[in-house]
Amino acid sequence: MEINFNKNNDGLVPAIIQDVSTKNVLMLGFMNEEAYQKTVETKKVTFFSRTKQRLWTKGEESGNFLNLVDIKNDCDEDTLLVTVKPVGPTCHKGDDTCWAQDNIQTFGFLTDLENTIQNRKENQENSTSYVASLFRKGINKVAQKVGEEAVEVVIEAKDNNDKLFLDESADLLFHYLILLQAKGYKLADVVEVLKSRG
Incomplete structure (x- = not known):
C-alpha cells in the first residue's frame, strides 16, 4: 500500500x-x-x-x-x-467515541422505523395509528398479521409481479418489526443470534 x-x-x-x-x-x-x-x-x-x-x-x-x-x-x-x-471505551474521557456517542449497532432507516414503532407502542393508548391499534389487540393479533403477510410473500414469490412481491415483503418486514417489539426485542437482538452462528 x-x-x-x-x-x-x-x-x-x-x-x-x-x-x-x-x-x-x-x-x-x-x-x-x-x-x-x-x-x-x-x-x-x-x-x-x-x-x-x-x-x-x-x-x-x-x-x-x-x-x-x-x-x-x-x-x-x-x-x-x-x-x-x-477494547473498552475509545475516548480518554471514558466515552465510547470521541464524539460522546454510544458505540451501538444501528441499521439506518430500519432503526428509525423501529424507533417509530417503539413510540407508538409506548403511547398506544393515546394514538389512533395502525401500529398502536395492533399493540392494543395483543400479541396474538400481531403474530397473526405476521403469518398472513408471510403467506402473501410466498404466494407472490411464485408469480412474476415483482412490485407485488416487494410490496408484500415490505409488509412482512414491517409487521415482523412490530412482533419483535411486542415480544420485547429489536432487530439488533436477532442480528446477535445470527452472528453467534458464525
Whole structure:
C-alpha cells in the first residue's frame, strides 16, 4: 500500500478509526510511517502523538486497545481508514467515541422505523395509528398479521409481479418489526443470534 506521508510536510496522515462491527467512527488520530509500521506489526493501533511528540499505542495506559482488523488508504493516498475491534471505551474521557456517542449497532432507516414503532407502542393508548391499534389487540393479533403477510410473500414469490412481491415483503418486514417489539426485542437482538452462528 502506497501512503503519502509527505503531502502535508509533517510526515503525518489522518487515521480515521472505525468499529468493524457497528461501523461507527470512534476517533481520529495521526500516523507517521513508524506508527503505521508498528500498528501493522503489533495489530494494536499506534499513533504519532502531536502533543507528546512520540509514538503512542492507544490503550498503553488504560488497557483500552484498538485491535487492528484492516487498514485502507483513500484515493489520494493520504488518509487511512482503520477498522478495529475496540477494547473498552475509545475516548480518554471514558466515552465510547470521541464524539460522546454510544458505540451501538444501528441499521439506518430500519432503526428509525423501529424507533417509530417503539413510540407508538409506548403511547398506544393515546394514538389512533395502525401500529398502536395492533399493540392494543395483543400479541396474538400481531403474530397473526405476521403469518398472513408471510403467506402473501410466498404466494407472490411464485408469480412474476415483482412490485407485488416487494410490496408484500415490505409488509412482512414491517409487521415482523412490530412482533419483535411486542415480544420485547429489536432487530439488533436477532442480528446477535445470527452472528453467534458464525
